[in-house]
Amino acid sequence: MIRRILISILAPLLAVLLAFSVGAIVMYILGENPFYVYKILLINSVTNINGWGYVLFNATPLIFSGLAVALAFKGGLFNIGVEGQLYIGAFACAWFGITFNVHPVIGIPIGLLFAMIFGGLWGVIAGYLKARFGAHEVIITIMLNFIAMALTNYLVNNPFKEPGQINPIPQTKELFSGSIIPRVYPLFNKFGVSLSSSVPLNYTFFIAIVFCVIVWYFLERTKWGYEIKAVGLNPKASRYGGINPSHIMILVMFLSGALGGLAGVNDVMGYRYRFLDGFSRGTGFTGIAVALLGKNNPIGIVFASILFGILDRGALAMDVFTNTPRELIRVIQAIIIIFVAIGNEFIFRLLQRLERESE
Amino acid sequence: MIGGILSLELLISALRMSVPLTFASLGGVFSERGGVVNIALEGIMLVGAFGAVVGTYFTNNPWIGLLTAMSFGFLIALIHAVVSISFRINQIISGTALNIMATGLTTFLSRLIFKAAGSSPHIEGMVQWRFPGTNWQISPLIVIMFAVIIISQIVIFKTRYGLRLRACGENPYAADSLGVNVIKMRYSGVLISGVLGGLGGAFLSLEHARVFVEGMTTGRGFIALAGMIFGRWTPLGSFSACFLFGLAEALRMRLEGFGIPTQFIQMIPYIVTMCVLVGVVGRAVAPAYDGIPFEK
Helix, strand or coil, X not given: CHHHHHHHHHHHHHHHHHHHHXXXXXXXXCCCCHHHHHHHHHHCCCCCHHHHHHHHHHHXXXXXXXXXXXXXXXXXXCCCCHHHHHHHHHHHHHHHHHHCCCCHHHHHHHHHHHHHHHXXXXXXXXXXXXXXXXXXXXXXXXXHHHHHHHHHHHHHHCCCCCCCCCCCCCECCCCCHHHCCCECHHHHHHCCCCCCCCCCCECHHHXXXXXXXXXXXXXXXXXXXXXXXXXXXXXXXXXXXXCCHHHHHHHHHXXXXXXXXXXXXXXXXXXXXXXXXXXXXXXXXXXXXXXXXXCCCHHHHHHHHHHHHHHXXXXXXXXXXXXCCCHHHHHHHHHHHHHHHHHHHHHHHHHHHHHHHHC | CHHHHCCHHHHHHHHHHHXXXXXXXXXXXXXXXXXXXXXXXXXXXXXXXXXXXHHHHHHCCHHHHHXXXXXXXXXXXXXXXXXXXXXXXXXXXXXXXXXXXXXXXXXXXXXXXXCCCCECCCCCCCCCEECCXXXXXXXXXXXXXXXXXXXXXXXXXXXXHHHHHHHHHHCHHHHHHCCCCHHHHHHHHHHHHHHHHHHXXXXXXXXXXXXXXXXXXXXXXXXXXXXXXXXXXXXXXXHHHHHHHHHHHHHHHHHCCXXXXXXXXXXXXXXXXXXXXXXXXXCCCCCCCCCCCCCC
């Protein structure tokens, strides 16, 4: 058992190290000192408390989008549409926030609910088309991503554009204070941790952690969770067990989409307090890497999100202080996905062989 | 208004819009007939579009650009083949990773080579071919496309190679027992899809835009896959489906300026693609072992 856990943690670590080595080789070829670049990357993220604040802020939407991908995965579906669900969810909670002026005790939960419901409904489109017509969910969710981006682009440019705005990127007006999720620096400062007030880390991070627990409990301890995993493992067998795979597919895509919708909350309710056109830049896709690296396990997802949060924060510094374009980080992310997948497969086979030998 | 929209010009424009989709779609046919799902086509098209511009930029010869596009597409396909065939990793995961990599890589290299992230400098397009004795001009790539469609149809359904490739997608174990090298056949299908996908991307940058723009494929790789499904995994069928998508895109361009918000017009190709995928239910049957790794 211990050996099992050890091996399954070592594999992703090794994959990450290998991916960084590939990145280092690229930097070396470009005539940069990889150690210097990685040092810059780390100095600006994990060597001080403010850096960590930014890292956790970056990790917040990634936790949600990683959970969204993982939940769908468990049910045997590929949700590549988190990016679209995120935009729809973000716009839904922004709409609530700019329309209703209520007390935060009601405003924040309802804002979250709006993100979940609309993100979920956007996800359900793919679930329903798959269950009813057998339409390939990968292509459908990708198409829905483009449609969601065009739709929110329309909304934020026309009916909901902030009047007289000077920002070149279209945005809505500011949310009423009732739907704003506060930042955490006052709390930290009260306990003697000097977190700068410019750090955007807010309580959405803790909400994300709570959702990790909820998703874990749901999958491991409830009937629906059990049914989802059964369908994911073998839809035909689950049918004999009295489960309707079509219903489960629709349920999975609703829940996955709801988590995807929540991935839009951090930016809207916790950071900018408005919907900014095209703000996400691939968070939904990074969620795929997060879920894979975290092995679809909520704790793993938190750690994977933090790693990618470090990379995001470090990428910014890389751009400013080195000659290596920050897009290299994106390439490294892709390499991590591939190496982790290979590592998982390799470990799976190794464990199988060990089990056979011990019998 | 309708008369102005539906015209010969519209059909020509539809044909042009369908070229990148058709190349990628044919690539998909080769890959999936052999049993490997290739959603990396989106990324392959993107590196193809980028490669075409890089090759042309340095040599001033679009034909070199074309070769660069094909080799870039080949390289991404090679990674997909190694990861999903040799290492037997889930093909969707591998494809998704490669799509992410292609986005990062093209922007990364674009910033290194052109010192600008958003787009490359403008380049010379291809010299159009003229029909003898007339003023009619046609892009050489369109001629190549028709040639590739016909050759693909013949290769897949009338040659020994095609039969073996299809066997690897329908039942690799049976093929293996008859002495077909399944791994090699699957590699060939994926690599061909890389070359064709690269060509499709090249048309986007060499003919449509004459410039490389970050993320310029905007889902066309996936639309091409939908075309392949609608065309029931046959070259001729895929072309017909892609022509339909090309028509949707051409209509989209015509509709601009009629007072409909541009964002809704932009959605048309994606909505048409979804409708097509929903509409083919029960009629399009994928190769039986499409997407399933082969293990001897």
